[in-house]
Every structure is written in C-alpha cells, then in structure tokens.
Amino acid sequence: MVPIFLVFFFCFPFNAGARCFRSFKTLQLPAVGSESYAFDSHNVGPYTGLNDGRIVKYQGPETGFVEFATTSANRSKEFCDGTDGTDPIVTLICGRAIGMEFNHKTGELYLVDANYGLMVVGSRGGLATQLAGGGDAERFDQVDSLAIDPTTGAVYIGDIGTIFQKTKNMTEILLSGDTSGRLLKYDPKTKGLTVLLRGLAMANGVAVSEDGSFVLVSEYITCRITRYWLKGPKANTSEIFVELPGNPDNIQRTESGDFWVVVNIQKLYPKLTCFAFGQRISANGRILETLNFFAEYNTTYITEVHEHLGSLYLASVDTNFVGVYRGSRCSGNLF
Ligand SMILES: *[C@@H]1O[C@H](CO)[C@@H](O)[C@H](O)[C@H]1NC(C)=O
Numbered sequence: 001m002v003p004i005f006l007v008f009f010f011c012f013p014f015n016a017g018a019r020c021f022r023s024f025k026t027l028q029l030p031a032v033g034s035e036s037y038a039f040d041s042h043n044v045g046p047y048t049g050l051n052d053g054r055i056v057k058y059q060g061p062e063t064g065f066v067e068f069a070t071t072s073a074n075r076s077k078e079f080c081d082g083t084d085g086t087d088p089i090v091t092l093i094c095g096r097a098i099g100m101e102f103n104h105k106t107g108e109l110y111l112v113d114a115n116y117g118l119m120v121v122g123s124r125g126g127l128a129t130q131l132a133g134g135g136d137a138e139r140f141d142q143v144d145s146l147a148i149d150p151t152t153g154a155v156y157i158g159d160i161g162t163i164f165q166k167t168k169n170m171t172e173i174l175l176s177g178d179t180s181g182r183l184l185k186y187d188p189k190t191k192g193l194t195v196l197l198r199g200l201a202m203a204n205g206v207a208v209s210e211d212g213s214f215v216l217v218s219e220y221i222t223c224r225i226t227r228y229w230l231k232g233p234k235a236n237t238s239e240i241f242v243e244l245p246g247n248p249d250n251i252q253r254t255e256s257g258d259f260w261v262v263v264n265i266q267k268l269y270p271k272l273t274c275f276a277f278g279q280r281i282s283a284n285g286r287i288l289e290t291l292n293f294f295a296e297y298n299t300t301y302i303t304e305v306h307e308h309l310g311s312l313y314l315a316s317v318d319t320n321f322v323g324v325y326r327g328s329r330c331s332g333n334l335f
Pocket residue numbers: 073074092093
C-alpha cells in the first residue's frame with residue numbers, strides 16, 4: 001500500500017471544527033531548521049534546534065531568540081553559525097538537535113541529536129551531555145523525536161531506522177515500504193535503553209498520554225499512528241491508534257490530554273508537493289479538529305503543531321521563523 005494522495009485541497013472532505021477567525025504571526029529565527037519546539041515550566045519558549053547546531057530560546061519580542069545550548073564539544077561559533085546542515089562532517093562538528101522536550105519535574109531539557117543520540121542539558125543551558133546512542137549504530141540508527149512520560153520521567157525515542165542510509169529522496173522514501181523504524185525507552189534511573197517496538201514504517205513522532213498509560217508513535221510511510229500500551233491489561237502490546245489522510249510527523253500532547261499531530265498530505269507526481277494540516281486527536285483516537293495551513297504555508301512541509309497557552313506553534317525545517325497560529329472555534333458551525 002503506497003500513500004499517494006491525488007486530492008485537491010479545496011474539495012478535501014474533512015472540515016470538522018473549522019475555526020471562524022484566524023490570526024498568524026511569525027517569530028524570526030536566527031537560522032533555518034526548527035523541527036520541534038519545547039517550552040520550560042515557566043512558559044518560556046519556544047526552544048528549538050537549528051540547522052547550524054544551535055539550540056535557541058525565545059525571550060520575548062524585544063530580545064527575540066538567544067542561544068541556549070549546543071550538542072557538540074567541538075562546535076565553534078565562527079565555524080558553525082549560519083551553516084546549513086547539509087554537510088555530514090560539518091554537522092558532526094556543529095551538532096544538530098532535532099526533537100526536544102523538558103522534564104518539568106527536573107527542569108532538564110532532553111533532546112535527540114542526529115549524530116550524538118539522546119542528550120540532556122540543565123535549565124541553564126550550555127553543552128548537553130550524551131545519555132545514549134551516539135555513534136553506536138547498534139543502539140540508534142537515526143533518532144528524530146522523543147517524549148517524556150509525565151508520571152515516571154522515562155524517555156521514549158522514535159528511531160526512523162536505516163532508510164536515510166539508502167536514500168534521502170523523499171519520493172523514494174514514501175515508495176520504499178521501509179520498516180526499519182523502532183520505538184525505544186530510556187530509563188533515567190537505571191540508564192538502561194530498551195527496544196519496545198520494531199518494524200515501524202519510519203517512526204518520526206512520539207507522545208506519551210497524560211496518565212502514562214500509553215505512548216503513541218507516528219509511522220510516516222504508512223500514514224498512521226501506533227499505540228503501545230505501558231500499563232493496564234494490554235501492557236506491552238501495540239495496536240493501530242488512528243489512520244490518517246496523509247503522512248504524520250511529530251505528535252504533541254495538549255494540556256487537556258488530547259494530541260496534535262501534523263499531517264502532510266503529499267502528492268508524488270509530477271513532483272512531490274505537500275499540503276500541511278494539523279489534526280487534534282482525543283486520547284481514544286477520535287479526530288476532533290482538522291486545520292489546514294495552506295493559507296500560511298503554501299506547499300511547505302510542516303514538522304510539528306505544538307499547542308501552548310492557546311496558540312499553535314508551527315515548525316518547519318524549511319523556514320527561518322516560528323509560525324504562531326491562533327483561531328477561535330465557531331459555535332454550531334457545521335461546514
Ligand atoms: C573534536 O576534537 C577532538 C580534539 O581536538 C578530536 O579528537 C575529535 O575527533 C573531534 N571530534 C569531531 C567530531 O570533530
């Protein structure tokens with residue numbers, strides 16, 4: 001089954017939960033490459049990783065983004081600032097943080113770096129410390145996302161697998177049927193790393209439920225989200241959580257315990273074209289709301305929809321800004 005969606009945006013069938021008013025503003029980043037966002041327990045943020053290896057945090061409209069942390073001991077500002085992240089040697093020297101999330105109980109920022117694996121940095125920033133997986137192909141192939149269990153502090157990690165070692169052409173990846181992705185767990189108490197699920201079709205997003213009973217993992221290639229039960233009668237088993245109309249990327253839990261998943265509906269021919277949506281999904285897998293970001297993003301691929309204090313922060317590795325979307329739901333709106 002190949003996810004080819006030759007759908008015209010304007011006749012796309014879902015419109016549930018359309019918002020009447022929408023506003024969109026942007027926060028200028030110092031460089032391109034923000035894949036995911038984190039906010040600290042004082043609601044400061046977003047924090048995000050850039051192509052050139054910097055992890056920056058937003059300090060309000062007057063100051064903008066300031067440098068917070070780095071992941072490579074060998075990084076120098078002179079050499080690295082402004083590099084585009086395409087040269088693997090430069091990326092090794094400069095670092096490349098992708099997914100990140102705060103443990104709000106300890107104030108630490110956990111993150112995954114493309115080369116150095118799972119890392120952590122304290123609330124004052126600086127050089128992050130490696131916890132697992134860097135350069136050890138037996139443990140991680142290509143880590144992309146993580147999520148922290150709010151009840152235990154355990155860290156769940158999405159490993160895309162080996163597909164990028166074969167091709168970086170996204171059309172070929174979509175057609176590959178690759179299932180080398182895995183879901184892993186890192187326990188900060190024992191420092192142990194365990195594999196929970198194998199055979200995933202590009203595991204590029206992870207989120208844990210509010211009560212810590214399950215973890216969700218995106219399967220980009222097969223257009224779905226898989227649920228792995230951590231507690232209860234189905235503990236240690238997995239099932240399909242929701243099938244999506246396009247390719248998912250990051251998943252974020254909201255304050256109310258729902259999830260926002262970014263869904264990119266992609267048309268493969270004549271060339272790869274992307275239409276980005278956000279879908280809010282309940283803890284039992286029901287799609288509650290669908291938002292379409294064509295007006296703001298045109299055909300740019302979006303990697304995350306992150307709800308924070310009533311705004312949706314939209315991330316894309318192809319833009320040099322953070323998109324901040326607000327909308328108000330129309331009551332009784334049926335279109
Ligand atoms: C970082 O620098 C050290 C010391 O100069 C060197 O041994 C190491 O190979 C460098 N690592 C990278 C990734 O460049």
